[in-house]
Amino acid sequence: MKAKEVVAAYSIALSKGDIPTAFSYFSPNAKWHQPGNHQYAGTKNGLEAIGKMLGDMMTATQGSLVVKPAGAMMVNANLVSFPVHFSGKIGEKTIAMNGIDLFEVVDGKIVQVWLFSEDQDAEDIFWG
Structure with missing residues (x-):
């Protein structure tokens, strides 16, 4: 599977809430780089x-x-840039913004993910 096909398959599974299938596209040793200054960063x-x-x-x-x-x-090459829009709500706080998810795919598996947000300060406030 080419890098773009792997990321597309992951995205489709994730959109259906099928986490086991989504995670099947990851290497067991994958790294996820969550940006910002909040509890999940x-x-x-x-x-x-x-x-x-x-x-x-x-x-x-x-x-x-x-x-x-x-x-x-x-x-x-083995990098796939994926423009996304994400939204959510925690109590009275809401978020809705664009970002870029950058995936590195090696031997048909996602080995690293870097996320970028259009307003990191607002995302930091949202996640707390």
Whole structure:
């Protein structure tokens, strides 16, 4: 599977809420680089840590966190840039902004993910 196909398959599974299938596209030793200065920021190493972070984010937002494609994926060798729009709600706080998710794919598996937000300060306030 080419890098773009791997990321597309991951995105489709994630959009359906099929976490086991989504995670099947990751290397067990994947690294997830969550930007910012909030409780979820930092590099998560391995599927267990990544899964815990994403699960905690879904719990905090009571399942309202949604990430949707916001443009075409772009490929540079084994890197895939994926424009997204994400939104969610925690109590009275809401977030809705664009970002870029950058995936590194090696041997058909996602090995690293870097996230970028259009307003990191606002995202930091949202996540607390």
